[in-house]
Amino acid sequence: MLERIMNARAGLSALAPALVLAACAGAEAPAFSPWPTGTVTASVETAPVGTANADAADDPAIWRNAADPAKSIVLGTDKKAGIYSYDLSGKVMDFVPAGLLNNVDLVELADGTVLVAASDRTEETVARIAFFTLAADGTLTAGPKLPVGSGEAYGFCMAPAAAPGQLARSYVVTKAGPVIETVLGGTADAPIAISTRTLAIPTQSEGCVVDPRTDMLYVGEELVGVHRFDLSEADPKGEIVASADGLALVADVEGLALAPMGKNGGMLIASSQGDNAYVGFMLPGMEYVGRVRIGDGEMIDGTSETDGIAFAAGDFGPAFPNGIFIAQDGDNASEGASISGASTQNFKLVRGDSLIAALGAKN
Structure with missing residues (x-):
């Protein structure tokens, strides 16, 4: 794997002058990366979201049922209508109409309550978080909607509490770029904002994920690349740690997911939407x-134009013994038709170990 990484770096260095010249001449980045790209197939697909003939399905999350991993639950947003829960066979367990929800994430609290939250983009000028709780049978119970700042709530991710007295931490990526961090207090039924701060990103961004092991926040600026913020700092300044260069990562940069391995290793995975791929970067250095x-598999089609992604490590039963990628x-196009415009958008579930192997890393 180290040899692959060094070869990739060498290839990028060799191509850099040509990329600069092309940019100066106004040339567009290649539509598909010329770099080698592996293939995996999905083991399961969910039922389509209910909003037809529209760009509707958006972002997944997963709760691992530690007591019975095979009964873990997948969440997915229909950004025109609300939020779904699915079992690991892809069957709908519950749906809550909740308006224009974009991205979703969850944290399991100390008392075992599963707190689910999503970015609510119903109002373009007021960023809100919509809260839910998730039961082990897949039932979603709607909670309050909490305003946390200005701008259209677009991307969203969560992190566990960092100090006593906190419920969790949330990150709303506004469509214009800035990220609103909110330290949450109160209870799962009635979350409140203890404090907020804003992290600067210049242009439209969406995908985000927090690595709770290192307290690093990763955010995808769609046409630029992946920013990293050290949340332990009083005033975090983002740095670009992966560029949308048209080689490793093809814009738009969309969903981000963390595949942890060990104390601070593993991979950050990014949706390279511009060429229907997923890219792995080794942590902590982002190589x-x-x-x-x-x-396409025998029964389940492949993916394209992916927005949100999620990765969860661990045993999820016989079908997913070593992690899940969603x-x-x-x-x-599971019925064999090309459905550009996504009349039946859904979510695909891939064995986590298969994805890691295909990316070239060792799990």
Whole structure:
């Protein structure tokens, strides 16, 4: 794997002058990366979201049922209508109409309550978080909607509490770029904002994920690349740790997911929406690892135009013994038809160990 990384770096260095010249001449980045890209297939696909003939499915999350991993639950947003829960066979367990929800995440609290939250973009000028609780049978119970600042709530992710007295931490990525961090207090039924601060990003961004092991926040600026913020700092300044160069990562940079391995290793995975791929970067240094696509299988089609992604480590039962990777499919053509415009968008579930292997890393 180290040799692959060094070769990839060498290739990027060799191509850099040409990329600069092309940019100066106004040339566009290649539509598909010329770099080698592996293929995996999905084991399961969810039922489509209910909003048809629209770009509707957006972002997944997963709760691991430690007591019975095979009964773990996948969440997915229909950004025109609300939020779904699915079992690991892809069957709908529950749906809550909740308006224009975009991205979703969850944390399991100390008392075992599963707190689910999503970015509510109903109002373009007021960023809100919509809260829910999730039961082990898949039932979602709607809670309050908490305003946390100005701007259209677009991307969203959560992190565990960092200090006593906190419920959790949330990160609303506004569509214009800035990220609103909110330290949450109160209870799962009635979360409150203890404090907020804003992290600067210049242009439209969406995907985000927090690595709770290192307290690093990763945010995808769609046309630029991946920013990293050290949340332990009083005034975090983002740094670009992966560029949308048209080689490793093809804009738009969309969903981000963390595949942890050990104390602070593993991979950050990014949706390279511009060429329907997923890219792995080794943590903590963000070295390029590899690229992969979800291709057509015998019964389940591949993915394209992916927005949100999620990765969860651990045993999830016989079908997913070593992790799960979930990707939104922007063009679910499972009936053999090309459905550009995504009339039946859904989510695809891939074995986590298969994805890691295809990217070229060792789990």
